[in-house]
Amino acid sequence: MKKILVVFGGRSVEHDVSIITAINSVIKPLRLTKKYQVEPLYITKEGKWFWDESLSNIETYSSGKIANLTKKLKPADISFNDGLIISNGKSFNSKKVKIDIVFPALHGTYGEDGDLMGLLEMAGVAYVGCGVLASAVAMDKVISKQLAIANKIPITNFLFYQDKDYKANSSKIINEINTNLNWPLFVKPAHLGSSIGITRVKNNEELETAIELAFHYDSLVLVEEEVSNLIEVTLPIIGNEVPEPAYLERPTLQKTDFFDFEAKYLRGGKKGSKNGQASSSYSQVPAVLPKKLYKQAEELGVKIYKSFGLTGIARVDMLIDSKVGKVYFNEINPLPGSLYSHNFQKFGLSNVELVEKLLFFAMERFEQKNKINSSFATNYLKQF
Amino acid sequence: MFKNLFSLYRPSFPRNIAYMLQASEYDAIAYLKWLNKTKDFSRVSSRKQFVKTKFSSALYYILVFGIVIQIIIGLVVISLGFSHKIIGGQYYGAAVILSYPLIWPYLILFIIELAKYFVIAPRYRVLVSQAEQVFKSHPGKVIAVLGSYGKTSMKEFLNTVLSEGLKVAASPANKNVALSHAQFAKSLKGNEDVVIVEFGEGKNGDIAKLAKLTHPDIAVITGLAPVHQDHYKNLKQQADDLLSIKEFVEPKNIYLNLDNFFKDIKLPNNILTFSDSNVGDIKIGNVEVSFNKTTFDLIKGKNKSSFKTNVIGFHQVKYLALVYLLASQLGLKDSEIRKGIAKTKAFSHRMEPYVLNGAKIIDDSYNGNIEGIKAGLNLLKRLAGKRKIYVTPGLVDQGKDSKLIHHEMGRLIAKANPDIVVLMDNSTTNSIKSGLEDEKFKGQLIIEDKPLDFYNNLGVFVAQDDLVLMQNDWPDNYK
Numbered sequence: 065m066k067k068i069l070v071v072f073g074g075r076s077v078e079h080d081v082s083i084i085t086a087i088n089s090v091i092k093p094l095r096l097t098k099k100y101q102v103e104p105l106y107i108t109k110e111g112k113w114f115w116d117e118s119l120s121n122i123e124t125y126s127s128g129k130i131a132n133l134t135k136k137l138k139p140a141d142i143s144f145n146d147g148l149i150i151s152n153g154k155s156f157n158s159k160k161v162k163i164d165i166v167f168p169a170l171h172g173t174y175g176e177d178g179d180l181m182g183l184l185e186m187a188g189v190a191y192v193g194c195g196v197l198a199s200a201v202a203m204d205k206v207i208s209k210q211l212a213i214a215n216k217i218p219i220t221n222f223l224f225y226q227d228k229d230y231k232a233n234s235s236k237i238i239n240e241i242n243t244n245l246n247w248p249l250f251v252k253p254a255h256l257g258s259s260i261g262i263t264r265v266k267n268n269e270e271l272e273t274a275i276e277l278a279f280h281y282d283s284l285v286l287v288e289e290e291v292s293n294l295i296e297v298t299l300p301i302i303g304n305e306v307p308e309p310a311y312l313e314r315p316t317l318q319k320t321d322f323f324d325f326e327a328k329y330l331r332g333g334k335k336g337s338k339n340g341q342a343s344s345s346y347s348q349v350p351a352v353l354p355k356k357l358y359k360q361a362e363e364l365g366v367k368i369y370k371s372f373g374l375t376g377i378a379r380v381d382m383l384i385d386s387k388v389g390k391v392y393f394n395e396i397n398p399l400p401g402s403l404y405s406h407n408f409q410k411f412g413l414s415n416v417e418l419v420e421k422l423l424f425f426a427m428e429r430f431e432q433k434n435k436i437n438s439s440f441a442t443n444y445l446k447q448f
Numbered sequence: 449m450f451k452n453l454f455s456l457y458r459p460s461f462p463r464n465i466a467y468m469l470q471a472s473e474y475d476a477i478a479y480l481k482w483l484n485k486t487k488d489f490s491r492v493s494s495r496k497q498f499v500k501t502k503f504s505s506a507l508y509y510i511l512v513f514g515i516v517i518q519i520i521i522g523l524v525v526i527s528l529g530f531s532h533k534i535i536g537g538q539y540y541g542a543a544v545i546l547s548y549p550l551i552w553p554y555l556i557l558f559i560i561e562l563a564k565y566f567v568i569a570p571r572y573r574v575l576v577s578q579a580e581q582v583f584k585s586h587p588g589k590v591i592a593v594l595g596s597y598g599k600t601s602m603k604e605f606l607n608t609v610l611s612e613g614l615k616v617a618a619s620p621a622n623k624n625v626a627l628s629h630a631q632f633a634k635s636l637k638g639n640e641d642v643v644i645v646e647f648g649e650g651k652n653g654d655i656a657k658l659a660k661l662t663h664p665d666i667a668v669i670t671g672l673a674p675v676h677q678d679h680y681k682n683l684k685q686q687a688d689d690l691l692s693i694k695e696f697v698e699p700k701n702i703y704l705n706l707d708n709f710f711k712d713i714k715l716p717n718n719i720l721t722f723s724d725s726n727v728g729d730i731k732i733g734n735v736e737v738s739f740n741k742t743t744f745d746l747i748k749g750k751n752k753s754s755f756k757t758n759v760i761g762f763h764q765v766k767y768l769a770l771v772y773l774l775a776s777q778l779g780l781k782d783s784e785i786r787k788g789i790a791k792t793k794a795f796s797h798r799m800e801p802y803v804l805n806g807a808k809i810i811d812d813s814y815n816g817n818i819e820g821i822k823a824g825l826n827l828l829k830r831l832a833g834k835r836k837i838y839v840t841p842g843l844v845d846q847g848k849d850s851k852l853i854h855h856e857m858g859r860l861i862a863k864a865n866p867d868i869v870v871l872m873d874n875s876t877t878n879s880i881k882s883g884l885e886d887e888k889f890k891g892q893l894i895i896e897d898k899p900l901d902f903y904n905n906l907g908v909f910v911a912q913d914d915l916v917l918m919q920n921d922w923p924d925n926y927k
Contacts, residue, residue, distance in 0.1 A: 088908070089908070092901075092905050092908055093908040096894075096902065096908065096909055098895065406805070409806060409912060410805075411912065412912045413911055414909055415908035415909070416908060417911065
């Protein structure tokens with residue numbers, strides 16, 4: 065029985081979304097297969113790592129018991145000397161498990177952005193999802209746009225600023241934005257997902273407030289033009305060398321002007337979406353678009369997936385100007401919330417099948433990588 | 449071993465005992481059987497949960513109170529031992545405390561039996577006697593619905609269709625014992641044209657007892673299949689028990705489903721039989737079943753009438769045809785009957801279709817017999833689905849033939865050719881598995897040891913256009 069370590073929580077503003085992704089969309093379906101030993105590894109908001117069966121129970125978090133539990137539990141020990149080995153202490157009754165595949169279910173910083181992947185590469189263990197570079201690039205909206213330009217992928221006009229530069233020259237920057245970009249604009253933290261800290265602005269007053277808010281979450285902020293006659297779409301894709309897109313999905317915008325965190329996760333009814341999946345009422349799956357435009361967006365999504373070297377799973381967000389029929393790249397989410405299982409389910413792939421496929425892709429990439437020789441004999445040291 | 453021992457002293461112990469009594473329906477034999485085979489008392493509730501009612505809560509509090517008193521007595525004896533007022537008091541006291549799990553599970557049963565004898569039984573006798581007078585003097589036609597399966601559905605079909613032209617009262621849900629009928633009698637107004645009562649059979653003599661209580665004019669025997677085989681000697685005795693209705697209802701007013709009925713039994717003369725092909729002289733034809741509806745024709749002589757129902761399943765048509773016949777005899781017009789049949793729908797957990805994450809689910813978890821299994825698998829085979837998934841824990845109360853029946857069930861499942869079979873791990877699993885192997889089942893087999901986890905997370909297991917059939921239920925008191 066393969067041993068799967070599901071890593072979630074983390075030092076990220078998307079900590080809570082990660083818990084739901086891990087428990088509802090990864091641990092539960094993996095356990096239903098009866099094929100794997102699934103081990104939950106929870107990282108607190110402060111960055112402490114814990115490993116215990118009770119951490120795979122959603123009630124531990126919803127009831128607030130997690131605070132007491134993490135005080136009682138011993139932090140997990142991770143060893144990289146012989147693959148990835150996790151243990152919960154050194155006492156006579158401590159447990160130790162050698163992990164075969166890691167399933168990162170972290171969103172945002174220190175997880176989805178390539179940091180964890182680097183650690184796993186060092187440990188020499190297979191893991192689900194995108195690699196170090198693809199994750200890092202995907203989670204940086206500025207680098208993403210620059211890479212898109214290099215690959216001749218259409219994007220909207222944008223500018224970006226560091227926190228310290230803005231503090232020093234805020235009025236100059238506001239002027240620069242006014243001169244070079246057309247209103248309305250979007251202000252976004254460069255490294256966050258789940259639409260956190262994103263604001264649509266129509267004037268300078270809103271712009272300044274939005275930039276302040278974005279800097280609250282990130283030290284790099286992006287300001288970009290809005291697409292006219294906008295249709296927002298998103299395309300979840302799985303696979304390594306041969307990407308397998310699911311349905312193109314269209315968020316149905318209601319009260320708020322755009323597809324924000326609240327609309328995505330909290331507005332699935334009066335008390336929100338119970339299963340933690342992005343609520344079904346907020347989107348149209350598959351997106352109802354003219355056939356040609358649907359195909360164009362799907363092809364662009366796949367091109368982006370390949371160009372960015374994404375593997376395992378990712379979600380590509382695109383913006384469509386419905387009047388001129390042009391599709392723009394918006395951003396990439398290398399680990400979509402709840403794996404976007406609602407979309408794959410509609411596409412005909414159950415959550416159980418989805419996680420099993422992701423494990424397969426993880427092993428496929430791992431085995432391919434292991435075939436590449438990483439050592440080379442030289443006489444270099446003999447000269448010393 | 450330590451875990452099992454420790455489970456006796458967990459704070460949840462009284463609640464678990466109360467749950468076991470409740471889940472055994474306060475039947476002493478069923479409860480004692482369960483009690484004796486239970487090793488880990490922390491894991492008795494994996495399928496259902498303790499439900500607070502006045503009675504179950506009272507039992508729970510009696511248990512808690514009794515255990516606390518016993519512990520206090522033990523502590524007093526220990527302290528008297530330490531103060532040398534009782535020699536060896538420490539040991540006696542410890543024994544008093546440690547023995548509560550050996551005493552209270554049995555003592556509480558004794559208390560229940562006393563309550564049954566001195567409180568419940570006298571009240572029961574009064575209620576039943578009053579109810580018998582109500583049924584006896586009722587001017588409407590009383591229709592008894594009995595059989596090993598399909599009773600609640602048949603009762604609901606009759607209720608729905610007859611209500612189109614008559615004033616009808618029907619016993620509620622699947623309540624089918626004397627006490628529930630006595631309660632039901634209290635709700636009758638006396639102006640009903642038809643009263644429908646469901647007869648539950650659990651042991652020999654039950655049918656006669658219920659017939660004496662309700663005085664039926666018409667009886668419908670929905671079918672025979674092995675159920676409650678722990679209480680009936682054999683299938684013949686079960687068939688005889690059903691046919692004992694002839695002592696209370698004129699044979700010409702008895703309608704019997706002949707499909708798979710006991711072959712070597714002499715049926716009363718003039719009894720009307722029905723089957724998948726006909727009901728008396730009404731022939732059944734052109735049956736089409738989809739996920740949402742069933743359509744069929746009824747042909748009498750040269751007249752053909754077409755019907756549509758929200759009920760799904762080929763096997764259901766004969767019951768609706770019988771409803772048509774009874775409704776006609778009771779004076780309903782064809783248009784009223786057609787309207788009524790169009791309104792009929794599945795009762796909860798009986799071939800009940802619903803959609804979950806785009807998958808088509810048929811919930812037949814209240815089915816508990818091999819005939820229902822055959823009907824369900826026939827439907828699974830004939831309906832379309834991207835992946836076909838069959839889920840079952842197996843059948844309870846199948847008596848000494850349980851292994852054979854479950855082996856046969858495995859073969860039937862394999863013949864229906866589902867892509868995935870999910871079995872809930874219990875004493876029947878190996879027999880079903882061997883049946884699957886004999887029939888060379890090629891799909892995926894999953895053995896689930898946490899049924900509740902599976903049922904609660906079915907949504908993550910399925911995808912758009914999957915077809916899932918869930919049959920049977922496996923209460924916690926069966927292993």
